[in-house]
Amino acid sequence: MTMPTAMEIYKLLPKKNCGECKFPTCLAFAMQLANLKVALEACPYVSPEAKATLEESGAPPIRLVTIGGGGQSVKLGDETQLFRHDKTFYHPTVLGLVADDSEGLEAMKSRIEKARSLSFERVGQMVRVDAVAIRHSSGSTADFLEAVKIASAAPLAVTLMTEDSELMGKALSLSASCKPLLYRATPGNFDAMVAVAKACGFPLVLGGSASLEELAQLADRAKKAGVVDLVLEPDTSTAREMLENMTYLRRAAVKKKFRPFGYPTVAVLGNSLQDQAKLALGVMKYSSMLLFNDEPVEYLYPLLALRQNIFTDPQVPIQVKPGVYAVGQPTDKSPLLFTTNFSLTYFTVRADIEKSKLPVWLLVVDTDGQSVMTAFAAGKLTPESVAKAIEVEKISEKSTRKEIVIPGQVSRMSGKLGELTGMKVVVGPRESSALPKVLKSMG
Amino acid sequence: MTIELPKEKFPGRIKEVAIGATIEQGGTRGKRLVVGGSNGLPFHKFESDAPNKLAIAMDVVDTIRVIPEQLIQSMGSVVNHPVEWAKACERDWGADACLLRLLSANPEEENRSIEECATLVKDVLKATSLPLIVYGCGFEEKDAKLMEAVSNVSKGERVLLGQAEEKAFKSITAAAMANGHGVVAFSNLDINLAKQMNILLLDFGMKPENIIMDPLLAPLGMGLEYSYSVIERLKLGALMGDPVLQMPIICDCSCAWTVPEAVEDDPRKGRPELRGVSWETITAYSAAVAGADMLIMRQPQSVTNLRAALADLTGRE
Numbered sequence: 001m002t003m004p005t006a007m008e009i010y011k012l013l014p015k016k017n018c019g020e021c022k023f024p025t026c027l028a029f030a031m032q033l034a035n036l037k038v039a040l041e042a043c044p045y046v047s048p049e050a051k052a053t054l055e056e057s058g059a060p061p062i063r064l065v066t067i068g069g070g071g072q073s074v075k076l077g078d079e080t081q082l083f084r085h086d087k088t089f090y091h092p093t094v095l096g097l098v099a100d101d102s103e104g105l106e107a108m109k110s111r112i113e114k115a116r117s118l119s120f121e122r123v124g125q126m127v128r129v130d131a132v133a134i135r136h137s138s139g140s141t142a143d144f145l146e147a148v149k150i151a152s153a154a155p156l157a158v159t160l161m162t163e164d165s166e167l168m169g170k171a172l173s174l175s176a177s178c179k180p181l182l183y184r185a186t187p188g189n190f191d192a193m194v195a196v197a198k199a200c201g202f203p204l205v206l207g208g209s210a211s212l213e214e215l216a217q218l219a220d221r222a223k224k225a226g227v228v229d230l231v232l233e234p235d236t237s238t239a240r241e242m243l244e245n246m247t248y249l250r251r252a253a254v255k256k257k258f259r260p261f262g263y264p265t266v267a268v269l270g271n272s273l274q275d276q277a278k279l280a281l282g283v284m285k286y287s288s289m290l291l292f293n294d295e296p297v298e299y300l301y302p303l304l305a306l307r308q309n310i311f312t313d314p315q316v317p318i319q320v321k322p323g324v325y326a327v328g329q330p331t332d333k334s335p336l337l338f339t340t341n342f343s344l345t346y347f348t349v350r351a352d353i354e355k356s357k358l359p360v361w362l363l364v365v366d367t368d369g370q371s372v373m374t375a376f377a378a379g380k381l382t383p384e385s386v387a388k389a390i391e392v393e394k395i396s397e398k399s400t401r402k403e404i405v406i407p408g409q410v411s412r413m414s415g416k417l418g419e420l421t422g423m424k425v426v427v428g429p430r431e432s433s434a435l436p437k438v439l440k441s442m443g
Numbered sequence: 444m445t446i447e448l449p450k451e452k453f454p455g456r457i458k459e460v461a462i463g464a465t466i467e468q469g470g471t472r473g474k475r476l477v478v479g480g481s482n483g484l485p486f487h488k489f490e491s492d493a494p495n496k497l498a499i500a501m502d503v504v505d506t507i508r509v510i511p512e513q514l515i516q517s518m519g520s521v522v523n524h525p526v527e528w529a530k531a532c533e534r535d536w537g538a539d540a541c542l543l544r545l546l547s548a549n550p551e552e553e554n555r556s557i558e559e560c561a562t563l564v565k566d567v568l569k570a571t572s573l574p575l576i577v578y579g580c581g582f583e584e585k586d587a588k589l590m591e592a593v594s595n596v597s598k599g600e601r602v603l604l605g606q607a608e609e610k611a612f613k614s615i616t617a618a619a620m621a622n623g624h625g626v627v628a629f630s631n632l633d634i635n636l637a638k639q640m641n642i643l644l645l646d647f648g649m650k651p652e653n654i655i656m657d658p659l660l661a662p663l664g665m666g667l668e669y670s671y672s673v674i675e676r677l678k679l680g681a682l683m684g685d686p687v688l689q690m691p692i693i694c695d696c697s698c699a700w701t702v703p704e705a706v707e708d709d710p711r712k713g714r715p716e717l718r719g720v721s722w723e724t725i726t727a728y729s730a731a732v733a734g735a736d737m738l739i740m741r742q743p744q745s746v747t748n749l750r751a752a753l754a755d756l757t758g759r760e
Contacts, residue, residue, distance in 0.1 A: 085672040240758030277752030298713035344666040
């Protein structure tokens with residue numbers, strides 16, 4: 001996010017040097033503002049125009065939009081990058097299932113239940129489908145409203161899907177407590193739907209435009225009408241259009257600070273093979289929210305893994321929980337190995353052990369998620385820390401071999417580790433790919 | 444409201460590398476496959492051109508020792524016969540190229556002789572007309588002699604030999620240079636190492652149009668994000684104009700089958716045979732979106748699914 005400089009702020013201040021803000025001059029105050037050390041409210045004389053300008057230029061390039069209240073809320077937008085390696089992506093793409101009234105109430109109920117149940121623990125984090133969208137298409141409005149009632153009681157973020165502003169009003173009266181997302185205002189129903197959104201204050205999707213220009217106009221008009229929380233829906237009819245439009249929106253918002261595109265995005269997809277791939281594309285390329293009919297769990301689970309991967313902060317490695325892990329069904333005679341809690345290291349070592357088809361105890365030592373060499377160099381992986389882990393995890397109760405295999409790269413710790421633990425230290429291979437051979441030779 | 448949609452033009456372009464030689468070109472392949480050549484970010488057709496489609500090589504392994512159970516079941520009996528497997532890649536599964544892995548040369552396992560391995564390469568060349576890539580067993584000493592033999596039996600066919608690594612690249616590169624083949628330059632998940640590897644090969648006398656780089660694809664769920672960002676950074680570096688990074692990128696997506704949770708029995712996550720296919724498809728699709736120019740894949744259904752996804756991403760030609 002590009003903050004205004006102290007000089008840019010200074011130009012907008014009253015330049016009275018009155019000192020009422022507790023700083024001797026307006027310039028000094030401007031410098032504090034630029035560093036986010038004080039709030040603009042400390043100046044009693046700032047003009048409303050200057051205030052609006054400063055708030056605008058200080059706002060993030062993509063607005064943060066929250067759907068839902070209390071514990072069920074999800075956050076969309078507030079992204080600042082084109083590429084995750086430049087910093088990170090902040091808010092994982094929200095995934096939601098669509099329950100459509102053309103399928104009847106029972107099918108809608110089971111879709112809501114399915115959305116609720118798609119929740120898994122993966123590398124120590126919960127990954128889940130976060131949302132449900134209730135859509136009115138060709139079914140009965142009674143079914144639609146009943147499903148809205150059920151969905152708003154579920155622990156999911158809710159989207160109400162109808163272009164009929166009157167029906168939207170009715171649905172809202174049943175679900176206001178869950179602060180739903182309203183889908184959608186189009187060039188056809190714009191004024192009526194914007195009025196509904198303005199009255200309730202919940203976020204509104206803008207879509208159905210023929211071009212990005214028209215989408216920008218809708219965003220501009222909605223903002224002028226007083227709806228501040230917007231979600232944009234560009235054309236995503238093919239993956240090619242989806243990538244092109246999402247790239248334009250993200251670039252215009254982040255690099256050009258083009259305000260009409262400074263909002264999160266949503267795509268509504270079907271369930272063809274192409275739509276499956278578009279889900280993965282949306283996760284990688286800038287979709288804040290993806291709503292889709294349904295997909296087999298065999299696709300959804302890896303999709304959740306992809307989202308977790310892409311939204312991992314490159315500056316903070318994913319860690320696995322330190323502790324002792326059983327690979328296969330080890331007994332007290334099985335070999336004991338250790339590695340670090342950097343997830344990539346752990347999974348690589350584990351996969352290589354599994355290739356040997358031999359049961360093993362794998363001790364995962366806490367290194368704040370650093371790899372073996374990095375942690376060793378940084379002093380986070382020492383004979384002392386390994387010895388402590390052996391003691392804390394009560395290894396002696398699990399393995400009676402009195403022997404530990406250490407990564408070849410830290411062979412230098414073998415003497416000290418043996419001294420501290422009384423165990424026989426076996427220096428393992430430098431690369432874990434050689435583990436199957438080493439393990440087989442150990443018997 | 445008029446808006447200027449922000450397009451990006453880059454000064455650099457990915458080099459083109461050819462694999463396979465037709466009869467006119469001195470070989471016996473059905474076609475010459477060209478990879479690379481784009482001057483923009485992947486699939487950014489609205490601001491760049493990509494003269495060559497993303498190529499998919501399907502792999503053939505000469506020992507089922509390393510093939511997971513689920514794959515042996517879903518791919519059928521061809522996995523026991525490398526030549527038949529290669530024929531299926533061409534005839535049934537629509538591969539653009541074939542990658543033959545000579546893992547049975549491994550001196551600690553089957554320890555198959557160099558002559559036997561070279562004969563297999565000859566047989567595969569005879570049985571199919573696909574452009575061919577040949578990988579060794581990963582044991583430096585054995586591979587040095589093996590690649591020399593492979594290079595000789597495939598003389599004129601313009602194959603790719605793999606993999607050249609920082610600590611073991613001279614013999615394989617010399618073998619490739621002797622008969623006008625290309626090499627796959629491997630590096631371990633690091634943009635600087637990838638660049639260093641290319642420099643080593645160039646200094647050794649290899650021409651840039653004979654090099655494809657493999658910056659190591661970590662599969663979905665096991666570090667994919669590292670590879671994704673390394674590939675994006677390599678691509679950006681190349682497009683910004685660094686000639687030493689402008690080699691096409693190859694990504695080995697068959698690694699998806701080594702991920703335990705892709706194939707483990709867990710009813711909550713559905714049927715393993717379908718999950719495994721999704722795992723490889725998403726791994727491959729991510730590599731493509733990040734910037735791979737060529738993919739190595741294994742399961743035929745994953746390839747079909749990926750092709751459908753790529754067609755939608757490439758759109759109207």
